Amino acid sequence: MANLHPRLKKYIFIVIVIAILTFLGMYRYYNMPDYSVLTVFTLLSLMVESLVIVLPGGGAVSVGFAVSLTAMIITGPLGAAISCSVGLMLRYGKTSREPTRHIFNTPLYKTLFNGAQSFLSVGLASIVYYSFNTDIGDTNFYTNIVPLLLSIIIYVIVNASIMTKLLSMLNNKSFVNMFLGNFKWMLPNCFIVASLGIFLSIIYLNYGTAIMLIFFGPLLLARFSFKLYLDMKQIYFETVYALSKTVEAKDPYTDGHSKRVAEYAEKIGKRMKLKNNQIDTLKTAALLHDIGKIGISDNLLNKPDKLTNEEFSIIKTHPAIGVDILSTVDFLKDVRDVILKHHEKYGGSGYPLGLREDEIPLEAYILAAADAFDAMTSDRSYRKGMTKEKAISILQEDAGSHFHPQVVECFVKIILEELSSGPLPNFQH
Ligand SMILES: [Fe+2]
Known part of the structure; x- marks a missing residue:
């Protein structure tokens, strides 16, 4: 914690203290549930929080909230808040692409902060739920629509507020x-996850713990299938990336170019609200956009002097050569179209x-703008890369003739935001 900014330390400390005070207040006001029930829900919470699926773009998927909601309905506010926060603090699993995390290799302040965040979100949501004179373990709980909806909204507000405040301080953003x-x-x-919690609660209240646990089987199978799908997708992008490196091997100065273009293109695509499959196409096309340069001589590609018309007409064949190389891969049809057209210009030239x-x-x-921006800002054998500010002004000058005006507008916003926020300090939730 020593290397954290004093403001962050203060914030983490305040969240933990508020959680402890809330616990003391709730301990006076609400009954502790039966210890065997509390143990079952703590173990369930521990299991689902340990089986979080890390998404390729960062973030993670968990059904932890389903267990929180079930615990809230079955055990009451105190049981729900304790089981969910203790389960989260004791989790053993991957929460990012970093190595497996557990309580013994996680700094104590992070464990306590995560526990406090969970305690406050589940605790406050439960207090709201029970403030409507709802009974703990009421078998007709699902008829209490208003308390249920409100508790879900309160959970999201508290959870998102605590984490967003931390991230906004880390990233210096609004x-x-x-x-x-x-x-x-x-x-x-x-x-969506709450509907699973409601289902589990109905099963528990009508058939008991054992039957509820049986329903975790299909849930684990679904998790396994989803994880398999994500792993396959990861392997696919790694293979495409390896292929893109074959072009970069021809010129050491272009090392990392395709990957950076893919990263820029993905950011623009997301900001312009492209669908997930369009973004996947875009990323693949960005990684492979110059694969056709394999078929062009190194002397021509690395020629520092101005190209003759004849030489330039050879360079111009690289999109078509790329399409030809990828022509046997059926599912890359959309990717081929983007690669073929990545040197087309808005004005038709x-x-x-x-x-x-x-x-x-x-x-x-999008690919054309990302490609041009990275080419302008990177060093080449014959020139130094220009500043990002200068590259932005060139993109803006050429919007409407070379580049698509809306793509440039969106891309410039992204770059300016990145330039103003600076490097990010490290904090793993
Ligand atoms: Fe190209």
């Missing part, structure tokens, strides 16, 4: 914007087809 983004994402997810405006797919425009 709390309100980040909160709204997280809230919009978390609320529908929590409603590009190559190889001389397409213009709406004739060119949006993904190709």
Whole structure:
């Protein structure tokens, strides 16, 4: 904790103290549930929090909230808050692409902060739920629609607020914007996971612990299938990346270019609200956009002097050569189209087809802007890379003639935001 900013230390300390005070207040006011029930829910929480699935783009998927909601309905506010926070603090699993985390290799302040965040979100949601004179373990709990809906909303507000405040301090970004983004994402997810919690509660109240536990079997199977799918997707991108390195091997100065272009393109695609499959196409096309340069001589590619017309016409064949190389891979059809058109220009002066405006797919425009920006800002054998500010002004000058105006507008916003926020300190939730 020593290397944390004093403001962060103060914030983490305050959240932990508020959680302890809330615990003391709740301990006076609510009854402790039966210890065997508390143990079952703590172990369930521990299990689901340990089986979190880490997503390729960061973040994680957990059904922890289903267990929190079930614990709230069955054990009451104190039991729910204790079982969920203790389960979370004792978890053993991957919460990011870093090595497996457990209580013994996680700094104490992070464990306590995570526990406090969970205690406060589940605890306050439960207090709201029971403030409607709802009975603990009521078999007709699902008729209490208003308390149920409110408790879900309170859970999301408290959970998102605590984590967003921390992230906004770490990234030096506006709390309100980040909160709204997280809230919009978390609320529908929590409603979906809550339906599982309601289902588990009905099973528990009617058939008991053993039958409820049986229902965790299909849940684990679904997790396994989803994890398998994500692993396959990861292998796919790693293979595509390996292929993209074959082009970069021809010129050491272009090392990392495709990967950076893919990262920029993904950010633009997400900001422009492209669908997930379009973003996957875009990332693959970005990694492989210059694969056709394999078929062009190194002397020509690395020539420091101006190219003759004849030489340039050879360079212009690289999108078509790329398409040809990938022609046998059936599922790369959309990727091939983006690669073929990544040197087309908005005003119609590009190559190889001389397409213009709406004739060119949006993904190709995004790739073109990301490609140009990285090429301008990276060093080459014959020149130094320019500043990001200078590259932005060139993109803006060429918007409407070379680049798509909306793509440039969106990309410039992303770069300016990144330039103003600076490097991120490390804090793993
Ligand atoms: Fe290219």
